[in-house]
Each structure stands twice: as C-alpha cells, then as structure tokens.
Amino acid sequence: MALVTTLAVATALVPLAAAGNGVKVSGTYTVPIFGSTTCSAVGSSGFMYRCETTGLVSAxxxxxxxxxxxxFTSLVNCKALRETGHGTETFTSTEVGVVGTLSWIDQFSADVDCSFAPYFFIPIHLDINSVAVKGTGAFADVQGRLTFTDTTYSGTLH
Incomplete structure (x- = not known):
C-alpha cells in the first residue's frame, strides 16, 4: 500500500508542480539517530543554552x-522550559521507483525537559513548521509546506 501511495504522490507531483495545485501528504516519523549535539551556556544566567545539532536522522x-x-540550531530556556530553533532537513526517498530528495527549512518550538542540563535536553510537544524549497529527481521543482508534531507530519506539496 505504501508503494502505491508513494508512487501516486510522486507521479502526481510532476504535473502539479507546473500547474500550481497541491498534493496532500501525511504520515509518521521516528528518530533512530539523534546525531551530534553541542550546547553552551548563553551569558551567565545559568538557564539559557544555545545548541547546535548535526546529523539527526528521521525515518x-x-x-x-x-x-x-x-x-539545526536551538535556544533552550530552562527557566521557561521552552526551546525554539531553526534548521534544514533533506529527505531522501527509499521507495522503489521514487528516486529523489526534498529539502526544507524548519522553524520549531517545543516544551523542554531540562532535567539533564547542560548535557542534553528532551523536547516534548514539538511544533515544527517547514517550507520545502528544493527537490531533485521525483521531487524536482516541488515546493510546499509541512507541519510536524512529536511523531506525525502533514502538509501540501506542489
């Protein structure tokens, strides 16, 4: 079923990219690889941290x-228990017959558990808004918007 749906989405994107119509997409994701994160204190407050994360992988x-x-880069405020940030993400299709990549820019905010500060922070109730800006292969000329929660995504590509 996933192959049929993905092929339908990829096939639909080609003419729709030119026509300006949209294709709704949705699903789930997990994070099997958290990448590498480095955090440093911001000022002398003792509760603000700037973190740089590279290589986080989502399936x-x-x-x-x-x-x-x-x-991505984030600012963690352990007094307010909030995290905000921005970054880039590049999706690579692993579906047979759907070859290509799609890159998007992320803006996000989340509640954050600072129990292990400054070593690592646990985001909860993610709210990510993304704009797809560049594609290759099956996703060439595709743009659109995606939103994410802790485990789901949805949006429109055109």
Missing part, C-alpha cells in the same frame, strides 16, 4: 517513505 512512513537528515 518517514506514510505518503513520504525514506529518511531525512537534519542540522
């Missing part, structure tokens, strides 16, 4: 099947 299922690698 996608649903209308998009494949893996994405993300690099």
């Amino acid at each position: 996608y299922e649903g209308d998009l099947v494949g893996n994405a690698v993300a690099d």
Whole structure:
C-alpha cells in the first residue's frame, strides 16, 4: 500500500508542480539517530543554552517513505522550559521507483525537559513548521509546506 501511495504522490507531483495545485501528504516519523549535539551556556544566567545539532536522522512512513537528515540550531530556556530553533532537513526517498530528495527549512518550538542540563535536553510537544524549497529527481521543482508534531507530519506539496 505504501508503494502505491508513494508512487501516486510522486507521479502526481510532476504535473502539479507546473500547474500550481497541491498534493496532500501525511504520515509518521521516528528518530533512530539523534546525531551530534553541542550546547553552551548563553551569558551567565545559568538557564539559557544555545545548541547546535548535526546529523539527526528521521525515518518517514506514510505518503513520504525514506529518511531525512537534519542540522539545526536551538535556544533552550530552562527557566521557561521552552526551546525554539531553526534548521534544514533533506529527505531522501527509499521507495522503489521514487528516486529523489526534498529539502526544507524548519522553524520549531517545543516544551523542554531540562532535567539533564547542560548535557542534553528532551523536547516534548514539538511544533515544527517547514517550507520545502528544493527537490531533485521525483521531487524536482516541488515546493510546499509541512507541519510536524512529536511523531506525525502533514502538509501540501506542489
């Protein structure tokens, strides 16, 4: 079923990219590889940290099947228990017959557990808004918007 859906999405994107119509996509994702994160204190407050994460890998299922690698910067406020940040993510399809990549820019915020600060932080209730800006192969000329929660994604590509 996933192959049929993914092929339908990829096939639909080609004419729709030119026509300006959209294809709705949705599914789930997991994070099997958390990448490398380095955090440093901001000022002398003792509760603000700037973190740089590289190589975080997400595995996608649903209308998009494949893996994405993300690099992002975040600001963690352990007094307010909030994290905000931005980054880039490049999705690579692993579905047979759907060859290509899609890159997007992420803006996100989350509640954060600072129990292990400054060594690592645990985001909860993620709210990620993304804009797809560049594609190759089956995703050439594709743009759109995606939103993410802790485990799901949805949006429109055109």
